[in-house]
Amino acid sequence: MTIGVGLIGSGYMGKTHAMAYRSAGAIMGDVPDVRLVALADATAEQASEQAAQFGFERGTGDWRDLLSDPAIDLVSVATPNSLHRDMAVAALEAGKHVWCEKPMALTLADAEAMEAAARASGRITMMGYNYVHNPAVQHARRIVASGRIGRVVHVRGWFDEDYQADPDLPWTWRARIADAGLGVLGDMGCHIVALVEAVAGPIVSVVAETQVIHETRPLPDGTGLAAVENEDVATALVTFDNGAKGSISTSRSAWGRKNRLDFEIHGTRGMILFEQERMNELRVFVNEGKRDEQGFRTILSGPDHPPFGRFVPGQGHQIGFLDLKTIEAAELLRAIASGSRPRPDFTDGLHIERVIHAIADSANAGGARREVG
Amino acid sequence: MTIGVGLIGSGYMGKTHAMAYRSAGAIMGDVPDVRLVALADATAEQASEQAAQFGFERGTGDWRDLLSDPAIDLVSVATPNSLHRDMAVAALEAGKHVWCEKPMALTLADAEAMEAAARASGRITMMGYNYVHNPAVQHARRIVASGRIGRVVHVRGWFDEDYQADPDLPWTWRARIADAGLGVLGDMGCHIVALVEAVAGPIVSVVAETQVIHETRPLPDGTGLAAVENEDVATALVTFDNGAKGSISTSRSAWGRKNRLDFEIHGTRGMILFEQERMNELRVFVNEGKRDEQGFRTILSGPDHPPFGRFVPGQGHQIGFLDLKTIEAAELLRAIASGSRPRPDFTDGLHIERVIHAIADSANAGGARREVG
Amino acid sequence: MTIGVGLIGSGYMGKTHAMAYRSAGAIMGDVPDVRLVALADATAEQASEQAAQFGFERGTGDWRDLLSDPAIDLVSVATPNSLHRDMAVAALEAGKHVWCEKPMALTLADAEAMEAAARASGRITMMGYNYVHNPAVQHARRIVASGRIGRVVHVRGWFDEDYQADPDLPWTWRARIADAGLGVLGDMGCHIVALVEAVAGPIVSVVAETQVIHETRPLPDGTGLAAVENEDVATALVTFDNGAKGSISTSRSAWGRKNRLDFEIHGTRGMILFEQERMNELRVFVNEGKRDEQGFRTILSGPDHPPFGRFVPGQGHQIGFLDLKTIEAAELLRAIASGSRPRPDFTDGLHIERVIHAIADSANAGGARREVG
């Protein structure tokens, strides 16, 4: 079986999709073949250039070309968030499978439309929550599922970066709700929600606060200041479906943090700790053995944590960010071949959107509790 | 000047007071002399034995003896929390200075009575928040005060241990509100509040949730199960007087955590990280210098972080838990000699109580916002 | 320009070459195109299967086929070490450029023959010391070269793993000198030599000891024990050409170590620390600024450490083991296109061999000093 692929968007996330398609088969050995049919970008020229670099057969300045091409089975949507809805829905309606970058869309209504289109189409969908596919995170998930740390009772998650920490950065469209939707919740908060839900199950209610750290930013043309409309920081008390509680906090204004996508899972028999900046390590404590020997174990990712071994046969030899995307692509391609459901798909993605919008709503209501619909 | 000391309670915290009194002068060189006059405990026999071990002149089975002894200027209250109010108020009324262990009391009313007695007496008081006196924490405080990390905008704190994590531990009076008051908030939460307030200023409102992890525990006599009435875990969204926001979370049921009393201070120019389990380290990021050289600096405590040098002249040579108590004692003794106000005193302590009770109230009200009175 | 590639060997290291060829152009954008012409392995069948997985046009059971194929400009040698010499020399004599995995060969004589063939041919060569290409390591190299840490005075390096730590592992040909040559020095020691020489310059003399930890191992067929002839551990005092001294130690019998390829560079103004198991971090201390703020800085790899940004645009988002090989391939391909010298090439590789053989000689002579020829 060969799956024909069209890619919309050749910025960085588009590049990660292209690399993942190129590598998945050679790395894994057991995924369907991929044919890189066409790449669409803003102009035909740019699209052709990127198609050449990434190995696609042709480039096009019109993404709708991809939908009418019968050689294309699967469309990757790696464009600015405001375009996700139209592109994903159109692709699904054209009978294509869709791999869409996060967050799903600017508004909850758009995300709902995308999920509805996915259900109506019967096509396979996948959301680009690459961090979930880390073998260390999957190992955490297996540990939890096995009962090894007992019942999960408390969960904490964080996702901090500092790309908006500098007060002197100029204002951009990302600060305007009409253009960008949510702030840090849409850009980063969805990732930590995806991660803790993958390990500990769905969040059902939230109580939250948000902050705008820098209320205005200088306009790039030097004509004055413009308002930052969406949140720089969000923190929520969360309740999980299984009764566990916890908290989530995310900031795009956290100096020194580059990828602090971390979580703690507190169980009645043990604890799991994960830090994305050291993504090949998992720390685990289980209440067993002699007390004078107890302590957190630092487990280095290795071939015993599949599919790590497909990348490197030696424990401690490390996979990187792009490798997570390769795993994601492989899972999607296998799902398309087998007709099974990959995770997280548009249904999972919609739930993640509901959580981040519930957090925003709660904060706007002064910290009132919001159920996740 | 020689300050006569009476100590009530010779359990572990009483021992730390005794050791601190013994060491403060020899370590610091510039604190008033101390005379260890008398130690009171539950029985005269136990008191005498402990008095001998700790170097007090005499022991007594009646703590009120200390109040009538004119040789005693300062009384240490290191007894179970339910006794703090009566002892501290009586000592203040007897004209003694008082050093009281945390938390202040079982109820907010008791804490208010203690603070009122302190004000009425004009005596010097101090609350036993030893972690605040860590040179690394004081260095964090100075960095914040200096503006080095800009304006503080976000603060997170945690205090986790695992002493109640085991579901098989027998029920004790600590689980009954009438005897023990708050659960983890009283025992541990007050420490993290003391720490973040020392560095970032007072908390003015909270929105919180709490959890009882193990709802019942076996009675020690094997006759069945009894209810755990007070919280094992508490998490709060907090707002500071200066407008910063953040969160605090504490658990006595966090497997593998032994003293996770950690905080993060997010500023507009930098970030400070502290972990109590590595109490001689402070990690600091400041947005300056070449980008390819930026990163968190791990600063090891040393003589440049006073009064570390009084304990060891070499950076990286480490002070320990008991040394924090020695610093605390020295500050109290100097304050008595000079008539100045040590921190945190009963007024600070009452504020800390108000925060933890506001957290409990908010949680009991389903996460409603509570102002800190 | 398109460079035709032939790959000999499709085990794990062969796979890394294949992946690197597939990814280099798409990742970097500025390397010559690659045509994956042919893959040779032990049998035609295996070769064809792997050729299909890795995207080579054809497979062959005879590696000499590659040498006569005019479409092939560059040959990757990723076979057992005992075959390197014949293959590399033959490929050079056939006018091919050669990329050879480490170590160069079983014996110093073989390595010398390879280097001589390279010089005689005028072709481009490269040795597969992938760790050298880590952006963090290259940053260390730039820091040293810039004088930022002053004059380098002392250097320490380690490379420990535990793949031969278990005494119950069966005997293999790797333990016989005739088949495998050096033990841990050939397999791992050469990597740490490559790394410290890349950063601190050539080693000129050594004084060393080696150990065989498990003197015999069980024969796989259960007929008894066979001797382990080559070293499990080697440690050397080393002197660098610039006068610095230091030490190198490597073990394949170090339980719990999975990839402890670490080094310290001591300068007269600062210090650099690197740990391969956290390959995206570099710790740097420079004696500057206020004493109370001094400490090691943990620098996370990012776009300011090229070519990291070609893989991920966000600092702290991590590259992995395979990405190092992609950088290596890109440097080789650019060198072929431009006619420049890539590093480390066969001349550098021969020097590394001389160091590890000098270490073995010194140890065999009871720790006598050996100059590196």
Add this chain to the structure above:
Amino acid sequence: MTIGVGLIGSGYMGKTHAMAYRSAGAIMGDVPDVRLVALADATAEQASEQAAQFGFERGTGDWRDLLSDPAIDLVSVATPNSLHRDMAVAALEAGKHVWCEKPMALTLADAEAMEAAARASGRITMMGYNYVHNPAVQHARRIVASGRIGRVVHVRGWFDEDYQADPDLPWTWRARIADAGLGVLGDMGCHIVALVEAVAGPIVSVVAETQVIHETRPLPDGTGLAAVENEDVATALVTFDNGAKGSISTSRSAWGRKNRLDFEIHGTRGMILFEQERMNELRVFVNEGKRDEQGFRTILSGPDHPPFGRFVPGQGHQIGFLDLKTIEAAELLRAIASGSRPRPDFTDGLHIERVIHAIADSANAGGARREVG
């Protein structure tokens, strides 16, 4: 039983002895009482002042006064190294027990004389190798002794600081062999030898190199430069009595290192790692359990690692540098009471001297092997 104590020297190390004597009984509860009889220092005035601060009954400007005082049973020698021999020998000849700071003496002959005097006297002696008494180190020792990590096969140790790293520091007498004896070996190297020998047994031969990093230093009076005669860095290949091999390296010129007294113990079943800058942690790997759960465990010191619990009842609550000295004092005082042998005593101390002098001799002979006498 009450042990009368005399202290010679009230600089920092003298202070640590004084503090340890003051605290040992109160902390431990089961050590003989101590009477702080007299403190000797360079002048009577200074001695009296320090006696007052540290709680000694009297001060004296003549250390020989202590030897004739029948109330004194035990003499602490905490003076510059060049004075150790005369004081220790005289005290032993006067029938006193002796606690002497490290290193023993300037020369091996002096150390031998001290050890001979100890044997002749039948008195109890102790060398001030405080780091050995760390509960984490003692736990490492117990793990090794129990066979838990199998047979010890390889050992590495380091002790680095940066107090002589700055090239602009003025010359002092410490740089002259006649006054100071060995350089970093005497000041720091002896500590790491003490530590690895405590855990892995005696070292029997060495092959070593040393370095002077800054060959001259400016004279304090500005009249020019003077030579640094003794070593700044020393590195040795070492062989242990049990057949294990390894290496030791120490530098007083290692920027950023403040107390890097670290070791690794490689066994046939596991590995132990220790870092003094995190002195309340021990990392242990044992080859057992499921492979996907293996990893180094970080064990925080606690009451299960005696006598930690005498200082703090909570694991993870940390002891500090001075507490190590308290443990040392307690062991000495108990040994005096019981007539048993404390470790390390003068006999152990002499062996440590032999090792560091063998290292110096080997280096002076260009790296020739030296047996430890």
